[in-house]
Amino acid sequence: GAVVSQHPSRVICKSGTSVKIECRSLDFQATTMFWYRQFPKQSLMLMATSNEGSKATYEQGVEKDKFLINHASLTLSTLTVTSAHPEDSSFYICSGRASGTYYNEQFFGPGTRLTVL
């Protein structure tokens, strides 16, 4: 299957700082990328859908000014958590959608563990 990478895999930051997470599709072009958040022992929650070259579409309850998403190319999307606070500590996962064999198939990155002190 297609490969998606994320960087960094783990980040610890102080409250009030901003953190940028990169998501790259390594061997396919992802017209659409998705960002999810997952708290411990919980399911994945979709935060936003990102289409290359256009503004991201955020899910209800997700602050677009706090979680800045940029999808400047077909292989790179970034999520910036601005003015991070301890409640933003979570596991952030991105995925890319490519033309594949299966309907709605998404290829997920390995995730980024964010800890805000």
Add this chain to the structure above:
Amino acid sequence: LAKTTQPISMDSYEGQEVNITCSHNNIATNDYITWYQQFPSQGPRFIIQGYKTKVTNEVASLFIPADRKSSTLSLPRVSLSDTAVYYCLVGADTGTASKLTFGTGTRLQVTL
């Protein structure tokens, strides 16, 4: 997207066959049924997808009855490395904006 209901957790011994059933009573005509696997601290991984009857690949089988209101993921002869959370999703392909909605998933614990 049609809501899904799965058991919260299951336990199995290594070498046994595991069947995880998912209920999706409100599945629509255009919806497909997809299962993902997620290991701790990793992103989900696609396992199998089907529309009706039976689908089999190298890792699992998916059984879907005629009414499509449920589906069963079958894992043959599980090993310790199959310990993971398994998610059942249903939805139609509506183009680039198609979203996946993850339910609670089933946490499978395999022991010796």
